[in-house]
Amino acid sequence: MHLMSSKPQALTSIGPMRAFATNSKKISTELIEINEVLRGFNTHYTEYFKQLSETWNVAQKKVNIKVPEIPQDVEHIESLKRLWIDIFDNDFTELFDSNKFGENYGKLVSKELELTKHWNNITNVILQSVNLPSKEEIDEVYKEIHSLKKRVAKLELELKKKEAKYAK
Amino acid sequence: MQSESNIDPKIIEEILKFSKNVIEAPKLVPAPDEINLEVTKYDIVQEIDKTRLLHYNPLTNKQHKTPLLISYALINRFHILDIHPEKSWVKNLLLQGFDVYMLDWGTPTSMDKYLDFDDYVNGYLDTYVEHIKNESSNEKISLQGYCTGATIATAYTALHPDSVKNYIATAPVIDGWRDTTVISNLAKHMDVDKMVDTIGNMPPEFMYYCFSVLKPFEQGIEKYVKFFKNIENEKFVDSFLRVEKWLGDTPPIPGELFKQWIKYIYQENLLVQNKMFIGNELVDLKKIDMPIFTQVAVGDHLVSPECSMPLHYAVGSEDKTLRMYPTGHVGMIASSLSQRKVLPELGQWLTERS
Secondary structure: OHHHHHOHHHHHOOOOOOOHHHHHHHHHHHHHHHHHHHHHHHHHHHHHHHHHHHHHHHHHHHHHHHOOOOOOOHHHHHHHHHHHHHHHHHHHHHHHOOHHHHHHHHHHHHHHHHHHHHHHHHHHHHHHHOOOOOHHHHHHHHHHHHHHHHHHHHHHHHHHHHHHHHHO | OOOOOOOOHHHHHHHHHHHHHHHHHHHHOOOHHHOOOOOOOEEEEEEEOOEEEEEEOOOOOOOOOOOEEEEOOOOOOHHHHHOOOOOOHHHHHHHOOOOEEEEEOOOOOHHHOOOOHHHHHHHHHHHHHHHHHHHHOOOOEEEEEEOHHHHHHHHHHHHOHHHEEEEEEEOOOOOOOOOOOHHHHHHHOOOHHHHHHHHOOEOHHHHHHHHHOOOHHHHHHHHHHHHHHOOOOHHHHHHHHHHHHHHOOOOOEOHHHHHHHHHHHHHOOOOOOOOOEEOOEEOOHHHOOOOEEEEEEOOOOOOOHHHHOHHHHHOOOOOEEEEEEOOOOOOOOOOHHHHHHHHHHHHHHHHHHO
């Protein structure tokens, strides 16, 4: 009783509260960094939709020039739909094929991955606080299994060759 | 007071009919799990990890001596080659007397994230080729690769030319720098190291995004308008739903393989320059010296003809044929045109060499 009352920290030495302060600091740092990444993400996200809406406007203007009045019969409406789809598909394919779209989209995905990375880091802190393996540790196991499988396959092949040789 | 209107009453009629079709659609069409995409019967002759080797049951009494192995793409599943009894690539080849095998790459999980080109080319594909050679008592087989499956098959053929008697490359992904599709533009700007390190395998959702930017209005609007307009046409609905089900089911791609794919094919373009290494061995396309048949679709918006055709010129074969068809990526393998033109031409070419 005397020993326990004098060392209250010993009560939290094996549960999730272990190293609480250190874990909180790590999580806070990750959250601060997430905010910074979010700023970059929002910039590329806005640019992404800006490019889409600009392309939409230009394509719609092209359609309006070609068909200034709304058709009143089925055949003309069908032609308008065909024209609309062709112009929109062409303009959007041109956009998706452009360097400016590819570059911004690449950066947008990259920022999204950074957010995921921070989320993974937070999860790792929590996993380790309850003595569970982190993503990196599981990856190590996967890598080891992959390498072992390759070695086994190689050995099996060699064995097969030797068996075939002796069979002759 | 009477309002004047020039609107054709047929428009109202069309709108009402279309709305009725939309409402009645759930009663008229089967649910996706009611559609069976496996048309032709097969036996599973070997399984390694999540991959399977399928052997189709023969449909003729007499068969050509050399068996044919199809290396399907890594995106979506092999069912597109046997999607409908009237449009089945596999069934057509069986009816022409070929002994057909199919490689099903299966569904990789997180555990498979380290699988790479070496595992696919020198591991799975090589093991299955050896199995077919032993089973059929042939020293060589015919190999067909489709789309990304053709990239793997091309690398295999270059590394193991002694095992391949005839090689058929259907819309192969070869020259990433010449590819004019949206996919190649996205791939060129991708930080693939960061992507794979962070998320592991390439998730199907990312593939769906890539598909969605290919002809977005034709594929995203017109296709479905056509579907609802033809909701009472059983044949049309059946074909439509089969392809839709196939489109909506793509497995993840192992992270390491995806990383190498984007870097070696689209960013650094190593394969066509004979600079790509797989398992420490150089892939030299000049070593492909057997008869080769390259099939390209002019309207292919997934793998442009410019990306596929360089294979024809890069190989060392003297007996080589290049065919271009006025259709698209899927149209080349699963359409009435493929039954009428593509498959008979392939069958004739292969018969002369089998």
